[in-house]
Amino acid sequence: MKQRVITAIVALIIFIPIIVYGGGLIEFAAAVLGIVAMDEFYKMKYDTPHYGQEAVAILAMLALILPWKQWFPILPSPLFLYYIFIMILMAMMVFDQKDFHIDSLGFPVFTSLYLGIGFHSFIAARFTSLIVLLFALFIVWSTDIGAYMIGRKIGKHKLAPSISPNKTVEGAIGGIVCAVVVSALYLWKFGAHFPYSMPMMLIFVVIFSIAGQLGDLVESSYKRFYGVKDSGKILPGHGGILDRFDSLLFVFPMMYILGLFTM
Template structure:
């Protein structure tokens, strides 16, 4: 627990420092985290790190995230489509020339990993470009959800939420996470006196949506880890696992915020 707290404090402080700075430093920082998260996924699949497919995927993830700072809208859409087309061509070429060391299942997993990781982290950078307080609100709401779910689950948890995926998570913990997220919304209201979104009602609703769907994202990553029979996605954060373990909720919630028009 002591190691977990120390790691969480240092990593959280570093993340918040880059979040406050924003711009190119934040984009590079998040691109680095995205690439490591992608490599954690491909490592679960036991795909060789220096295979052409894995390296092409890592390059596509980095280019996707970094493009948020330098282009957006139709320019990004055009780049993203071209990146995916190029990636597919490289993966198909690897199938031909790898002498059966690289196969279609691995190629499909790499393509999934690039989309699963690249686009949400692009949206994270885009969210910061649209405003510090909005990005801060979403991030702190997710942290509050994790903490609220953990402590409520330990104190009151008795009904399993998804035992086939994550046996330790409980319905009581999930409710505690939502309550903690709403508490953050009211704290923001008390501090800033002006809603980050168009109204306080929308801000409260966003807090609930972020909390609930963030928990779904956490369960989705747990399902992936259970399939590959691993406890953590990586070891880069002692006591916490890998970067994917820390960003699994945001990876799910950010595309939903985009679909709802909260991120443009």
């Protein structure tokens, strides 16, 4: 517990100035987080390094995360830039047919798309406003706290026992309720910064809370499949970047889909 608290304090000391300042700093932070998360994926999947494949997957991911078109107008759109790196991955199959084939190609394509869109949405939320970004963070944090407290106190019915044995249906509902309460207080103060009415926003909060919990379960399924407890060790007591951002990688794209910010 002491290690978890120390790590959380240090992480917040680093993280808070980044999200407050925004700009190029948050773009750099998102790129670094994406690279570390990609490395965690590869270390979970492979016992030996696959540097070439991982490097191209990282470049494909960065094509989606960073605003290359804004910096270099002559470059193609991010989607086409992304596809160029996917074509490079496909070409690599020609020269490494034993270890890299059409089935294994799906892994770098999936991870680069998942992390690329997720962390780009993180940047886009901040570029819209700090208030929008904090809204997502408060939803995820309050959902986690509510689910843990309610689940520990009255949880009886397992939510997904084969993936995450400690999570309960009661905890999941408690997390949603906690997120709605916290969000209502937040929207009472900052509701004017959002394009929808309070009732509609609270309906969205339920959707975001469910999405965040689903993101957590999805990441747990990766770890269960690969037989690891944590995705990484970069955050002592907390695991890896994927362990900390699993919910947000689902919530931010959902917020974009529902029109709370633009890309």
